[in-house]
Each structure stands twice: as structure tokens, then as C-alpha cells.
Amino acid sequence: MRYAVIMAGGSGTRLWPLSRQGQPKQLLPLFEGRSLLQLAYDRAARLVEPDRILVCTGAPYAKDVRRQLPDLREENLLGEPVGRDSLNAAAWPAAVVDRRDPDAVMAVLTADQLISPADVFVERLAEGFAVAEADEAALVTFGVVPTFPHPGYGYLERGETLAGFPDAAHVVAFTEKPDAETARTYLATGRYWWNSGMFVWRAATFLRQIEALLPATYAAVRDLADAPTRLGEIFPALVKTSIDYAIMEPVSRGAGTAHVVAVALPIQWQDVGSFEALATVWPADASGNVVQGAAVVAEGRGNLVVNADDESIVALFGVDDLVVVRTPTATLVMPLARSQDVKSLVGHVAARHGDDLA
Amino acid sequence: MRYAVIMAGGSGTRLWPLSRQGQPKQLLPLFEGRSLLQLAYDRAARLVEPDRILVCTGAPYAKDVRRQLPDLREENLLGEPVGRDSLNAAAWPAAVVDRRDPDAVMAVLTADQLISPADVFVERLAEGFAVAEADEAALVTFGVVPTFPHPGYGYLERGETLAGFPDAAHVVAFTEKPDAETARTYLATGRYWWNSGMFVWRAATFLRQIEALLPATYAAVRDLADAPTRLGEIFPALVKTSIDYAIMEPVSRGAGTAHVVAVALPIQWQDVGSFEALATVWPADASGNVVQGAAVVAEGRGNLVVNADDESIVALFGVDDLVVVRTPTATLVMPLARSQDVKSLVGHVAARHGDDLA
Numbered sequence: 239m240r241y242a243v244i245m246a247g248g249s250g251t252r253l254w255p256l257s258r259q260g261q262p263k264q265l266l267p268l269f270e271g272r273s274l275l276q277l278a279y280d281r282a283a284r285l286v287e288p289d290r291i292l293v294c295t296g297a298p299y300a301k302d303v304r305r306q307l308p309d310l311r312e313e314n315l316l317g318e319p320v321g322r323d324s325l326n327a328a329a330w331p332a333a334v335v336d337r338r339d340p341d342a343v344m345a346v347l348t349a350d351q352l353i354s355p356a357d358v359f360v361e362r363l364a365e366g367f368a369v370a371e372a373d374e375a376a377l378v379t380f381g382v383v384p385t386f387p388h389p390g391y392g393y394l395e396r397g398e399t400l401a402g403f404p405d406a407a408h409v410v411a412f413t414e415k416p417d418a419e420t421a422r423t424y425l426a427t428g429r430y431w432w433n434s435g436m437f438v439w440r441a442a443t444f445l446r447q448i449e450a451l452l453p454a455t456y457a458a459v460r461d462l463a464d465a466p467t468r469l470g471e472i473f474p475a476l477v478k479t480s481i482d483y484a485i486m487e488p489v490s491r492g493a494g495t496a497h498v499v500a501v502a503l504p505i506q507w508q509d510v511g512s513f514e515a516l517a518t519v520w521p522a523d524a525s526g527n528v529v530q531g532a533a534v535v536a537e538g539r540g541n542l543v544v545n546a547d548d549e550s551i552v553a554l555f556g557v558d559d560l561v562v563v564r565t566p567t568a569t570l571v572m573p574l575a576r577s578q579d580v581k582s583l584v585g586h587v588a589a590r591h592g593d594d595l596a
Numbered sequence: 597m598r599y600a601v602i603m604a605g606g607s608g609t610r611l612w613p614l615s616r617q618g619q620p621k622q623l624l625p626l627f628e629g630r631s632l633l634q635l636a637y638d639r640a641a642r643l644v645e646p647d648r649i650l651v652c653t654g655a656p657y658a659k660d661v662r663r664q665l666p667d668l669r670e671e672n673l674l675g676e677p678v679g680r681d682s683l684n685a686a687a688w689p690a691a692v693v694d695r696r697d698p699d700a701v702m703a704v705l706t707a708d709q710l711i712s713p714a715d716v717f718v719e720r721l722a723e724g725f726a727v728a729e730a731d732e733a734a735l736v737t738f739g740v741v742p743t744f745p746h747p748g749y750g751y752l753e754r755g756e757t758l759a760g761f762p763d764a765a766h767v768v769a770f771t772e773k774p775d776a777e778t779a780r781t782y783l784a785t786g787r788y789w790w791n792s793g794m795f796v797w798r799a800a801t802f803l804r805q806i807e808a809l810l811p812a813t814y815a816a817v818r819d820l821a822d823a824p825t826r827l828g829e830i831f832p833a834l835v836k837t838s839i840d841y842a843i844m845e846p847v848s849r850g851a852g853t854a855h856v857v858a859v860a861l862p863i864q865w866q867d868v869g870s871f872e873a874l875a876t877v878w879p880a881d882a883s884g885n886v887v888q889g890a891a892v893v894a895e896g897r898g899n900l901v902v903n904a905d906d907e908s909i910v911a912l913f914g915v916d917d918l919v920v921v922r923t924p925t926a927t928l929v930m931p932l933a934r935s936q937d938v939k940s941l942v943g944h945v946a947a948r949h950g951d952d953l954a
Contacts, residue, residue: 532949545927550927553941556931557918557931562927564922569911579914587909
């Protein structure tokens with residue numbers, strides 16, 4: 239049977255004041271009223287029955303996740319008491335799934351990026367399931383086909399095409415974020431894909447690799463699946479580490495008992511983790527202003543205005559290239575090109591006005 | 597007996613979104629929690645008993661005026677059904693006062709400017725009362741001693757000093773807004789004062805001039821004082837005109853039966869009708885930012901931030917010389933130097949989002 243686990247644990251502040259401690263990026267209804275989490279769920283639900291879709295998130299977000307995903311079964315919502323990075327956000331659900339169904343094949347999906355077209359993603363996810371169903375020892379990862387030499391991403395190097403699966407290839411190596419020159423070389427060779435951080439595997443195969451490489455984690459997540467009431471005791475004690483660092487990279491170098499395969503994802507894969515990035519996702523008017531919600535821009539160009547406070551209006555006059563965001567409890571005004579720096583502003587706000595506004 | 601009438605009828609939009617159709621500039625609690633109306637009342641109350649202070653305002657603002665001035669007697673609150681300019685805002689109360697007390701001496705005061713020091717103002721207002729008490733035929737106006745050659749104000753030209761009143765003088769002429777060169781000449785001569793639009797006179801003397809120069813208005817305000825229930829019928833039919841144009845200027849040229857006298861006001865007299873003007877009234881921090889309410893400015897200079905929305909925070913990062921205003925229903929962002937143009941923005945907002953937000 240096919241399962242899907244959506245990892246939705248982030249708590250970024252780069253979209254403050256839209257995202258806050260209580261409402262992270264993936265829960266914001268920014269895309270025609272849907273959140274990244276809902277979009278990820280919609281894609282998964284085209285291949286996986288709703289009662290076999292799990293969501294792993296921070297415990298404080300559980301209530302919002304339940305509200306956004308009314309079809310999600312209560313026992314499929316796993317709330318982490320503390321963040322313990324991606325390995326544990328996948329290993330805990332893997333143990334839960336494996337306990338229900340020892341033959342389960344599971345997808346591990348993220349909810350951080352905007353993906354289009356969804357049809358292509360779903361088609362390639364189906365191919366990933368097919369690979370893992372055909373090959374018990376496969377750890378399938380997804381490689382986004384790069385469209386420009388992005389130096390900020392990790393890459394994976396593809397080897398031979400997989401027999402019977404024209405869009406899948408063996409993986410030769412994982413590489414860390416390259417410098418700009420190296421990124422250009424990667425793009426030119428056509429052999430490097432962006433590491434998407436999404437996977438398909440048999441739950442049992444993934445757990446066997448954890449058993450071999452991190453035996454303490456293996457024992458802990460098995461205990462957690464058997465005794466969910468011990469969550470608060472077991473989860474915080476887990477070693478914080480990522481799937482790539484703990485499993486995929488060692489296995490690609492010969493450790494463990496599996497092998498790594500990648501399926502190509504020829505999709506638009508947009509990081510919407512900053513206002514500058516969001517401004518490229520939404521349509522602009524004739525003056526290059528991007529407006530979401532009730533707002534007026536007069537005599538200004540290239541502004542991003544997001545009004546998430548119903549019953550209010552935001553008005554800009556004679557200003558250019560700003561990001562202006564209004565929520566029920568905060569207003570942000572800064573140059574759009576500096577929106578990556580909003581984190582440091584959140585520090586100022588928290589220092590002056592308390593954590594509840596940050 | 598001494599009376600005071602505060603004219604508080606304005607409805608400007610140059611402080612949008614702080615000022616709106618429902619809450620004009622003079623009612624905004626911008627000065628250590630007090631409004632211009634409250635400050636005007638406080639000054640008047642140092643010379644006049646509370647039950648002899650009247651306020652003439654637009655009928656829609658009556659409720660807010662009552663809330664801001666708890667000592668104001670109900671029958672002393674005159675609500676104009678429509679604006680009919682300053683002559684009628686003074687003539688109606690004059691008829692009401694004269695009916696109560698035929699010997700009344702009344703001050704006519706504005707609530708548009710920030711005045712300091714209040715002690716000097718009160719001392720000179722007392723001198724104005726004394727002049728009008730000593731001379732039944734005097735129409736006393738107040739001339740602000742200019743500190744720079746302001747081309748935007750009307751001026752009055754002083755003649756001989758009044759016997760027994762060292763700070764008062766006869767008025768030779770009223771002049772319209774001068775050009776910049778003329779304004780400099782005015783300042784150099786020392787004989788020109790800014791026309792403050794504030795007055796003291798016997799109510800009966802003022803009414804006699806109206807009787808001579810605008811007999812229809814005289815009959816109407818007498819009727820209004822006798823039959824207040826006819827307000828909605830009488831007031832809208834009044835001719836719209838100003839005190840200066842209809843009375844002071846003709847009388848200074850020999851019309852009517854009175855003569856014009858001015859008392860010097862050596863005060864700071866600040867028009868706070870635009871955000872640029874407000875920014876000079878409030879204290880600035882070391883970076884030249886002026887902040888009112890809960891707000892943070894990081895890496896920015898010369899901004900004016902007004903947060904009038906409790907329970908919210910406004911944050912600016914890396915921007916200079918902007919005005920940012922947040923109220924419970926609107927946010928404004930524009931260059932501070934262009935804040936005079938906010939009126940045209942309000943037109944945009946009303947066109948796009950309806951009058952209730954403008």
C-alpha cells in the first residue's frame with residue numbers, strides 16, 4: 239500500500255509579520271486562499287488514499303493543520319514536541335507506517351516550495367512509487383531539473399538511467415552548495431539536479447538503514463510507534479540530524495544495505511521563503527506593483543503590498559520598490575530587495591515589544 | 597460676563613487615515629493624549645466659567661465632542677447640520693449668548709493650531725477681554741507675531757498702539773496671502789502680524805455689524821436663537837462667508853459702527869494640518885525618526901511613524917524620510933515631503949474601496 243508523509247515543521251521568520259511563531263510559512267493561505275501545506279496535501283491525495291496520508295508538524299501547529307486539512311485522520315497527525323530535523327520527522331512516521339503495514343511504500347514530501355505544474359509532479363511521484371515498488375532496496379530521491387545555476391541549493395549527480403524507468407537514474411554523489419562557478423559547470427553538464435529533499439521508499443527499507451547507521455534512533459522510533467504516550471520522553475532525546483546527512487549520503491557512498499536512485503522533476507520549484515521571492519509568484523499590474531488583499535498604490539512602481547487584515551485598506555503613494563505587509567497585529571515597511579534581512583528586524587521587535595509580536 | 601466660543605467644524609483629509617470623515621483633525625488625541633479641541637478648551641477655561649464656554653462643530657462630531665469635553669453643557673454644544681464657514685459658526689453662538697446675557701463679552705477661538713506657551717496665550721486673551729470690556733465698539737482680533745516670512749497666511753497691518761493697552765494696536769488693513777518677497781518686507785517692517793482668525797467682542801456689537809452688513813444673516817441667527825428647533829430649516833439657508841471677508845475687512849475700511857483692534861500674540865503657532873508639520877511638533881530620536889505609538893525603526897532616518905492601532909506594532913527597516921501611519925482600519929505609506937498630497941490619495945481610496953474607508 240502507498241503512504242505519504244508530509245513534513246511541515248518549519249518555523250521561519252523571513253515572512254514576518256505574515257509568518258510568526260504561531261503561524262509558520264507553510265500554513266499561510268497565500269496562494270489563491272490555499273497554503274503550501276494544503277497544496278502539498280492536494281498533490282499527495284491524487285496518488286494516496288486520505289487515510290494513508292500523514293502530516294508531521296510542530297505540536298503548536300497541530301490545531302491549525304487540523305483546521306486546514308479536514309480529511310486528515312487524527313492518528314495521522316504527528317506533532318513533534320520539539321524540532322529534531324528531517325531525519326526524525328521522517329523516521330517517526332516511518333515506524334508508525336511500518337507498524338500498520340510492513341509492506342508499505344511511503345513518500346516523504348516537503349511543504350516549503352511552490353510547485354508547478356502539479357500534474358508533472360504527480361506523474362513523477364507516481365514513477366517514484368513504481369521504482370520503490372519494483373526495487374525493495376531503492377531509496378528514491380527526487381532531483382529538480384535546474385533552470386539556472388543556483389548556488390544556494392544542494393545538488394545530486396546522476397549516473398546511469400534506470401532500466402525500465404526513463405526518468406530515473408542512479409545517484410553517483412550528493413554535493414553541498416557549490417560556488418557560483420561550480421554551479422554554472424553543473425548546469426552545463428546536464429548531470430546535476432537540485433536536491434529536492436523529497437523521497438519514496440519502502441518504510442521497512444528506510445528503517446533498516448537507520449538501524450544500521452543510527453541504532454539508537456532506530457530503537458527510539460520503534461518504541462515511539464509502540465508507545466505513543468512516551469512521545470514527550472522519547473522525542474526530545476533524539477539526535478538532531480537530516481535525512482541527507484544521516485542516510486542518503488552514506489548510502490550513496492556504499493554504507494547500509496540499500497542504494498540511491500533519483501527521479502527527475504522537470505518542474506518550477508519556487509522557494510517562497512522571502513517577500514522578494516513571493517513578489518515573483520503573484521501577478522504584477524502595469525506598474526510592476528504586486529498587490530494581495532485590499533490595497534491601493536498610487537504613483538508608485540515595483541512595490542509588493544500584502545494586506546492580510548480584513549476590514550482594512552493599505553495605501554501607498556509615491557513610493558517604489560517597497561514591501562508593505564499588514565496583518566491584524568503588525569505592519570512591515572522595508573525595501574523589497576532587502577527582504578531577506580527581515581529576520582534581524584524581528585529581533586528588534588522582540589527586544590522592544592516582546593516575543594508575542596515577533 | 598465673559599463667554600468663549602470654540603469653532604471646531606473642520607473636516608480636513610490631509611491627515612488621512614488619522615483624520616477621516618468621522619473624525620476630523622481637531623478631535624485627534626495627538627498631543628500627549630489631548631486633542632486640539634481639548635487644548636483650546638483648557639486655555640479658554642482658564643478665563644471663562646465652564647458653563648459659559650460654547651463649542652460650535654459639525655453635527656456628526658457632536659458625540660465625540662461631548663465625550664472629549666465632559667464639562668461642556670449640553671445647551672452649549674451647537675451642531676451645524678452643514679458647514680457654512682466661520683461667520684455663521686460665530687454668528688449663531690453670538691445670538692445664543694446675546695439672548696442669555698445682553699452684556700456678554702465673547703471670545704471666538706479656533707482649534708486648528710497648536711499653541712505654545714499656553715500661559716502667554718491666556719495672558720493676551722485676557723488683554724483682549726479687557727479691551728472689549730473697556731471699549732464697547734471694539735472688534736478685537738489677535739495678531740500672531742511672525743517668526744518667519746510665511747507666504748501662506750493672511751496678515752494684518754497694525755497702526756498706533758492703543759492707549760492703556762501696550763500689547764494692542766489699531767488695525768490699518770487686512771491683507772491677503774502675500775508673495776514671498778512681500779512676506780519678507782512685512783517681516784522686516786515689524787508692522788505686520790499673522791491673522792489668527794480669533795477674536796473678542798461684545799456679542800451685541802458683533803451682531804450689530806452683522807445687522808448692518810448682512811441683514812438676512814442677522815435675522816436668521818436671531819430666529820435660530822429664539823427657535824432652536826428650526827435649525828435644520830434656517831442654518832442651511834445661511835450665506836457661506838467668513839468673519840474676515842464679511843465683517844472685519846469692511847469694518848476696518850469704515851463700514852459698520854465699530855472699529856478693529858488687534859492684540860499681539862507672541863506665541864508658537866503651529867499648523868499641524870499635515871504629517872510634515874506634525875513631524876516637527878513631536879520629538880525625534882537620534883536618527884531623526886519621530887515615533888508615536890508602538891513602532892520600531894531599524895536602519896532608517898527621518899521617518900514619521902504614527903501607530904494609532906493599539907495591540908499592534910509597526911516596523912520599518914532600511915527606509916528613510918517616509919510617513920507611515922496605521923489606524924485600526926487603514927495603513928498609509930508615502931514620502932514625508934509629499935504628505936500635503938495625501939488628499940489625492942484619499943480620492944483613489946474612496947474610488948476603489950468606498951467612502952467608509954476614506
